[in-house]
Amino acid sequence: MTATNAEEPSGAEQMFGDFAPALVHFTDDVLFGAVWKRPQLSARDRSLITVAALTAGGNAEQLTFHLKYAKDNGATEAELIEAITHLAFYAGWPKAMSAMAVAKRVFRAS
Numbered sequence: 001m002t003a004t005n006a007e008e009p010s011g012a013e014q015m016f017g018d019f020a021p022a023l024v025h026f027t028d029d030v031l032f033g034a035v036w037k038r039p040q041l042s043a044r045d046r047s048l049i050t051v052a053a054l055t056a057g058g059n060a061e062q063l064t065f066h067l068k069y070a071k072d073n074g075a076t077e078a079e080l081i082e083a084i085t086h087l088a089f090y091a092g093w094p095k096a097m098s099a100m101a102v103a104k105r106v107f108r109a110s
Contacts (some may be wrong), residue, residue: 043073055084055093055099064101077107
């Protein structure tokens, strides 16, 4: 996902560009390059796992991007809402409520 002349800068590059170039590299080339492209899991499954991990970890700020990305990868809004609802019992009610608030903002803006 590193930008070339024909592409616009990645989200990581826009956010951190000159400030943290190593983090941009690892995000674009390793995480979204090598890791997300591994064939053992589909992008849809990786997205569901990522949404679950972010919800369980209380990382609601990162969910805005990943909920949109999950939809782009084939997960439906209903599936993502159900996943967050299910996580309330395993990850904790406050984390699920925070994640659902992000989901509502993301999905209602679409």
